[in-house]
Amino acid sequence: MFHDDPLMVLDDLGVVVQWGCQAQELLGYTAADVIGQPAAVLVAETTAPSRPGARPGAAAVLRNRDGCEVAVDLRVRPMLRPDRSIAWAMYRAAEEAAADTGAAVLEAFFKQWPQGLYLLDTDLRLVRVNTATRNLPDMPADGGLGRRFTDVFDLSAPGETEAVVHEVLDSGVPALGRLVRGRPKGSTGLGRLYSLSVLRLEDAQGAVLGAALAAIDVTVSEAEHARTEVLNTVHERVGQTLDVLANCEELVDALVPGFADAAVVDVVDMVLRGEEPTAGPLGREVPLRRAAYRASDRWSPAYPVGDVRRLPSSTPYAQALTDFRPRLLTLGPDTAWLTADPSRAEVIRLSGAHSLIVAPLALRGTALGLLNLYRTQETGPYDKQDLALALSLATYTALCIDNARRYTREHTIAVTTQRQLLPQCPASQATVETAHLHRPGDRGGGGWFDIMELSGGRTGLVVGEVAGHGINTVATMGQLRTAIHSLAALGLDPDELLARLNDTAMALAEERAALPLGDPLRREKLAASCVYAEYDPLARTCTVARAGHPAPVINFPNEATVIPDIPTGPLLGSLDGSPFTAVTLELIDGSVMAFYTPAFLSCHRPSAQNALALLRQILEHPCRDLPDLCDEALYACQADDSSSAGDAILLLARTHSFPADKVATWPLGYDTAAAGTARAHVRSQLTEWKIDEATSDTAQLIVSELVTNAVRYGSPPLELRLIRDHMLTCEVHDNSATAPRVCHARAFDEGGRGLFITAHLAHKWGYRYTSDGKIVWTEQRL
Structure with a gap:
């Protein structure tokens, strides 16, 4: 075999006519030194010794520029020159060069x-x-x-x-x-x-x-790579939820089996409840709860998840929560401190655990819990790098746990506050049976419902939701609920009530926008939805208006379940100037209305539309008790593992007409004798209803004052109505839109005391406008 380039080329007289780079590197001569010179000047006088394996006659001894001898295996090959003469190309044998180099490299590798x-x-x-x-x-x-x-x-x-x-x-x-x-x-x-x-x-x-x-x-590099992978895995998995137990479970899942054969997380019990843990070392009296555990199949925990106990003293577990310093320990049959916890010692013995890391879950000098990592004979012992990693993981997990604890605390406060702001035991009215469901959202929503007793035997039904979560959302919900109560007491129609409620929401939004720039509440836009219905049992009508909220589902006995076409107004708190529209529906006795928040249906697995269809099917059995219908709707429309940021609320109301024998109505003449006539009607009717004399006398005096004012300041026709429920309601209707007001008469004034006396005698009083005038009403306790 030959190298591709010749060392030199000689003519037929042995004169050098070409000089290669390899020849210059081998002998040190340049082309100018040798071209034109006979090749004999390059040959040494001695004869090179034969090397093992060299071909006979192939060895040559050349002299380099310094005069030293160089033994080379040469090969000669004829070549035709451009002038058709023959030249002789000298090549160095490739086998020699390769063998020499390869042997040297191989020898160096095996020795060094x-x-x-x-x-x-x-x-x-x-x-x-x-x-x-x-x-x-x-x-x-x-x-x-x-x-x-x-x-x-x-x-x-x-x-x-x-x-x-x-x-x-x-x-x-x-x-x-x-x-x-x-x-x-x-x-x-x-x-x-x-x-x-x-x-x-x-x-x-x-x-x-x-x-x-x-x-x-690659033991060291792979161990470092594995530690990096563990760190990345923990950062990816842990802290994705604001739940203390979920964070602990995610941690042990990330550590077993890659970094530990068994991992245990114990958390201070008060932390799980969202309470602020005591700063400084953990006291001996403070219990820990087993929050998470993961191990290989042959392990069985010394204490089950959920177990609450105090740490035994004089153990690395207790010491780690005293000085907040992690421990790297070797386990064996002679480990003295294990005698303080026999159950744990037995599990360690049976599992063959030989290496243990105890790392405190601590943050800002406060103990939150403990992380314990074990390795068995099947894996190598922990080292100092593993200890540093475990401390880093414990610190990160402690931060996630503390964030979850703070959220749990805020969520608990928000839910508790919301529960206190909602009606505690909303009683059904004589003409409206009600039942409700309320499942707070995962993050604490601003949903609310209400059942309000209105004058004239009417009932107000409300379901609404403030966008957002947390204590500020709950506080806004309480403000809007209070405003609705005040507006409903004024006898406003549903569309007018929502318009005034929107004014209140916009005022609250302006107050929020005026907060300091650093206040996070300033960045939260105030928006709320609401549906308000007013049922009149005497007219058997229900007037409904809504502000960006779903319309109710209504079932008419022996008829289809429908969703009435009620135009929606803008969300409360928005700058949309669109008006609110009320729709009046005629209800059959025994009709069932279902009001709900979107979260009640959106948690359903297939879709909200399917859940709405299920709700309609359930309402087609109106004869069942409303609490049973609520439960059935919950089971059908909500998945057990569903989660929602909003409150899931369902309010069912079954309507009835008012008993005819508990209502009495009389027209009155528009003259000075009207007051006497009204007193006579009241006395006669209350005697028939077997109302006690004291109540009757008070009612006669109240009616006398109301009728007198109607004759003096109103306009005909006049009408008197008595309604007997758990309250005795007296209503005087006239055709005037002039609103009555309480006057504070002076000592020598002859009039102006009518409403003042009425306000003191009645439990409640007020007025509301109708399409043809106004009604002034009072209520007395029976």
Whole structure:
């Protein structure tokens, strides 16, 4: 074999006519030095010794520029010059150069390479090992030559490794970077982790000679890589929810089995309830709750998840929460401190745990809990780098737990406040039966409902929701609910009531926008939805208006369940100037109305539309008790594992007409005798109803004053109506829109005391406008 470029070219007289770069590197002469000179000047007078394997007559001894002799195997090949003369090209034998270089490189690798190098024959017996391998602890003096490499080294998967080598011998495709844990036979411990690469060896004719194995110790780098992976995994998984227990479970899931064979998280019990833990070291009297546990199949916990107990003193667990310093411990049968906790000691003994890290879950000098990590004989012991990682993981988890604790506390306060702001025991009216469901949202929403007793036997029904969550949302909900009560007492129609409620919401929004720039509430836009219905049992009508809220579902007995077409107004608090529209519906006795928040249906697995269809089907059985209908709607429309940021509210109302024998109505003349006539009617009717005399006398006086004012300041026609429910209601209707007001008469004034006297005698009084005038009413307790 020849190199591609000749060392030199000689003419037929032996004169150098071409000088190659290799010749200049080999002998030091430049082309100017030798071209035109006879080649004889380059030849030494001595004869080069024959090398083993050199061809006869192929060796030549040349003299370099310094006069030293250089032995070279030369090959000669004739070449035709452009002038048709013959020249002779001198080549250095390629076999020599390759053999010399290859042998030098191979020798250097086997003597100086710090990692393992092995040559195997086709039977996988060791033919040669490098110096670094011979220096391994417990390595045989002869390097194990002549024996199969699986007999010399204890590998984690010997059969699998042999299969890889055979596959390389068969296919010739190298296997690179296979991770194998191994150690010399007889060594103790887990051994080292190696990156194993296998190459097939062939001779010049392509015959398979064996395999070359290179084993690079990657124990440290892989351990560091594994620790980085664990850290990244914990940061990805832990802290995704604002739930203390979920964070603890996510932590142990991320650590087992990659970083630990068993992981235990104990949390201070008050932290799980959202309470502020005591600053400083954990007191001996403070209990911890087992929050999460994960281990291999053969482990069984000493204490189950949910168990609450105090840490035994004089143990690393208690000490870690005293000085907030992590511990790296070796476990064994003679570990003295385990006697303080026999149950835990027995579990450690049965599991074969030999290494333990105890890391405090602490933040800003406050103990939140404890992280315990165990390793068994199947994995290596923890080291100082593992201890540093465990402390980092514990600190990060403590931050996540504290965030969840703060949220739990705020959520608990918000839900408790909301529960106090909502009607505690809304009683059904004589003409309206009600039942309700309220499931607070995961983040504490601003949903509310209300059942209000109005004058004239009417009932107000409200369901609404303030957008957002937390204590500020709940406070806004309470403000709007209070405003609705005040507006409803004025007898406003539903559309007018929502318009005035929107004014209140806009005022609250302006106050929020005027907060300091640093206040986070300033950035939260105030928006609320609401549906308001007013049922009149005497007219058997229900007037409904809504502000960005779903319309109610209504079932008429023996008829279809419908969703009435009620135009929606803008959300409360918005700048949309669109008017609110009220729709009056005629209801049959026994009709059932369902008011709800969007969250009640949006949690359903298939879709909100399917859930609405289910709700309509459930209402088609109106004869059932309303609480049973509520439960059935809950089971059908909400998934057990559903979660929602909003409050799920359902309010059912079954309507009835007012009993005719409990209502009395009389027209009155528009003259001075009207007051006397009214007193006579009241006295006669209350006697028939068997109302006590004191109440009757008071009612006569109240009616006399109301009728007198109507005659004096109103306009005909006049009408008197008595309604007997749990209250006695007196109503005087006239055709005037002039609103009555209480006057504070002076001592010598002859009039102006009518409404003042009425306000003191009645439990409540007020007025409301109608389409043809106004009604002034009073209520007396029976």
